[in-house]
Amino acid sequence: MIEWPQGLTPYRMDWGRVYNNRAFTSPFSNAQQIRTYPGAYWQCSLQFRNLFESDERRLTSFIGRLQGMAGTFKLYPWRRSRAGAAGTARVNGSGNASGTVPSRGWTPSVQVLAAGDYITINDQLLEVVEDVISTSQGNATIQVSPWLRSPPADGALIEYRNPYAVMRLASDEQVMSVETLVAGGTLDCREAF
Structure with missing residues (x-):
């Protein structure tokens, strides 16, 4: 896995999730049932x-x-970086996906976390969907989207200060526009797993 070049920032980033849902529509009433999958x-x-x-x-x-x-490569969501430390967070227990x-x-x-913060567990980028307040023992339950793809081990590190997604290019074809003094282009990427 390659690190993103430090200091190289796009002028624009279109960013989002693709869910794995299936819709079943009744041919008689057009009522829908949605089934969600990991x-x-x-x-x-x-x-x-x-x-x-x-x-x-x-x-x-x-x-x-x-x-x-x-x-x-590791891609960091630049706009949602976190400044303050809130402990050394780890997964508490195993078998949860x-x-x-x-x-x-x-x-x-x-x-310790706010809705909209990103965290990384086992190289998977997750968005926190509700504010998280720790207990007096330093424990907390974090609601995330998308769901974990595989259960992390007990004690797995929760990276919240510098979260990242593991990405790959969406195509083998890459083209740059080159002018006299400047250049530009677009990289389309998707999460790699």
Whole structure:
């Protein structure tokens, strides 16, 4: 897995989730039943423009290191980084693969996460969907979306200060627009698992 080039930031990032739901529609009444399955993933489109030669070189060599869709990289959601520490959070217990994460190791009796924060567990990026307040023992239950794909081990680290998604390029074809002094382009990506 390759680290994203430090200091190289897109001017625009389209970011979102793709859920794995199926709709069953009655041919008689048009009533619907929705069935949800695990396997939701993040996707994004990173748009670059006005890259001078040094940044263009960093971006194209990064793409070269990926070898198209074969390589994976850590992508950090830049707008939702966290400044303060709230303990050394870990998964509390094992065997859980759902939208609820029991945790321990938080600073006691404070709000440790806010709705909309991102966390990473087992290389899976998750969004916190409700505010989280720790108990006096430093435990907390975290509601997340999408659901965990695989159960984390007891004691697995919860990365909340610098969360990331493991991504891959959505296509093997990558093209840059090069002008006299600047360059630009778009990288379409999806979560790798």
